Amino acid sequence: MIDIDKIRADFPILNEKVNGKPLVYLDNAATSQTPIQVINSIVDYYSKINSNIHRGVHTLSQKATDAYEQARIKVQKHFNAKNNYEIILTAGTTHSINIVATGFTSILKKDDEIIVSALEHHSNIVPWQMLCERTGAILKVIPMNEEGELLMNEYNNLLSEKTKLVFVNHVSNALGTINPIEEIIKKAHNVGAAVLIDGAQSCPHIKPDVQKLDVDFYVASAHKLCGPTGVGMLYGKEEWLNKLPPYQGGGEMIKEVTFEKTTYADLPHKFEAGTPNIAGGIAFGTALDYMNEIGFNNIAAYENELLTYATTKLLEIEGLKIYGTSKNKTSVISFNIGSIHPYDIGSIIDKLGIAVRTGHHCAQPIMDFYKIPGTVRASFSFYNTKKEIELLVEALKRAKTMLS
Numbered sequence: 001m002i003d004i005d006k007i008r009a010d011f012p013i014l015n016e017k018v019n020g021k022p023l024v025y026l027d028n029a030a031t032s033q034t035p036i037q038v039i040n041s042i043v044d045y046y047s048k049i050n051s052n053i054h055r056g057v058h059t060l061s062q063k064a065t066d067a068y069e070q071a072r073i074k075v076q077k078h079f080n081a082k083n084n085y086e087i088i089l090t091a092g093t094t095h096s097i098n099i100v101a102t103g104f105t106s107i108l109k110k111d112d113e114i115i116v117s118a119l120e121h122h123s124n125i126v127p128w129q130m131l132c133e134r135t136g137a138i139l140k141v142i143p144m145n146e147e148g149e150l151l152m153n154e155y156n157n158l159l160s161e162k163t164k165l166v167f168v169n170h171v172s173n174a175l176g177t178i179n180p181i182e183e184i185i186k187k188a189h190n191v192g193a194a195v196l197i198d199g200a201q202s203c204p205h206i207k208p209d210v211q212k213l214d215v216d217f218y219v220a221s222a223h224k225l226c227g228p229t230g231v232g233m234l235y236g237k238e239e240w241l242n243k244l245p246p247y248q249g250g251g252e253m254i255k256e257v258t259f260e261k262t263t264y265a266d267l268p269h270k271f272e273a274g275t276p277n278i279a280g281g282i283a284f285g286t287a288l289d290y291m292n293e294i295g296f297n298n299i300a301a302y303e304n305e306l307l308t309y310a311t312t313k314l315l316e317i318e319g320l321k322i323y324g325t326s327k328n329k330t331s332v333i334s335f336n337i338g339s340i341h342p343y344d345i346g347s348i349i350d351k352l353g354i355a356v357r358t359g360h361h362c363a364q365p366i367m368d369f370y371k372i373p374g375t376v377r378a379s380f381s382f383y384n385t386k387k388e389i390e391l392l393v394e395a396l397k398r399a400k401t402m403l404s
């Protein structure tokens with residue numbers, strides 16, 4: 001059960017006014033809000049133990065190192081990785097994907113094939129296109145249907161012994177579709193391909209188990225999980241992380257440096273060049289603690305209730321069309337009203353204090369599929385309420401009257 005009043009009291013920003021109106025924050029798929037516990041852990045770090053990690057013998061440095069490594073273990077436990085050194089702390093999902101995409105440059109050969117899905121975020125398309133340019137590998141795309149679901153038969157047809165890598169998001173940020181990643185992973189492994197799952201959009205709702213999934217790489221961002229921006233994780237199976245070369249050269253990632261030859265540090269430090277976002281990493285751990293205390297089953301059940309309520313209420317608005325109608329979806333609703341431009345709707349309801357996303361949501365190929373320039377996207381988190389959904393619906397009705 002969700003104690004909504006208690007939860008809302010943890011989020012100072014929910015008391016803010018925007019344009020003179022109480023904030024109604026429905027842009028959670030872009031970034032989540034931050035509870036006071038997470039904010040405090042950042043303040044505490046800088047107030048009490050700020051120091052560089054893994055280097056100093058002095059007390060503060062040891063305390064900072066301990067706190068940072070503790071956070072890594074929290075991430076490891078949360079994702080159920082076998083070893084803590086299989087968790088690389090990064091600057092976020094995009095950074096994590098680039099570590100893998102760059103690493104595969106030395107592994108792929110001309111005419112090898114990479115499969116991505118039609119539902120990808122740009123950060124899960126562009127790095128692979130760049131990898132194909134460097135290696136001569138070929139990018140193939142799993143198509144989707146009107147409901148916003150991947151066509152699994154087409155996926156079967158794309159797979160062959162040429163397939164070396166498969167990259168799919170667990171949940172589409174533009175439509176909310178939950179993809180059948182267990183099946184995607186199993187089938188890729190049958191032809192000997194590695195799989196990277198982009199969990200940026202699923203992790204706020206679903207707790208993944210990377211060992212059970214048997215996935216090769218899994219990536220996520222802290223800022224969609226009630227944590228700070230500019231922090232994230234890359235899980236990789238030990239054998240894969242050992243196979244990939246380092247992404248950046250610098251301090252922290254070396255064992256020994258001479259001008260003739262440098263040897264690299266062991267995992268995870270091989271991929272963690274330079275001084276990281278130490279406070280951010282620690283706060284990521286605090287954010288996972290916070291969400292686990294509420295419980296992901298409770299979060300998913302409550303958000304589903306919000307999704308069902310909002311879907312029903314929104315469809316009462318004449319001319320409103322929802323994009324992404326898979327039965328298996330998270331609390332994201334992408335829609336348009338008649339031929340009104342999404343930007344116009346977003347601007348008007350912003351004046352009423354309501355924050356939604358408008359545009360292509362970093363997923364232009366999906367918008368091209370539906371032949372639309374973009375959508376309005378409302379995305380709900382466990383701290384939203386039915387009352388806020390009612391305010392959204394009222395505001396949309398007003399915007400519609402003004403714009404048609």
Ligand SMILES: *Cc1c(COP(=O)(O)O)cnc(C)c1O
Nearest residue numbers: 092093094121169173200201221
């Ligand atoms: C947000 C998001 C990303 C990008 O995450 P960053 O934190 O901006 O690196 C990638 N993929 C999906 C599905 C997302 O929702």
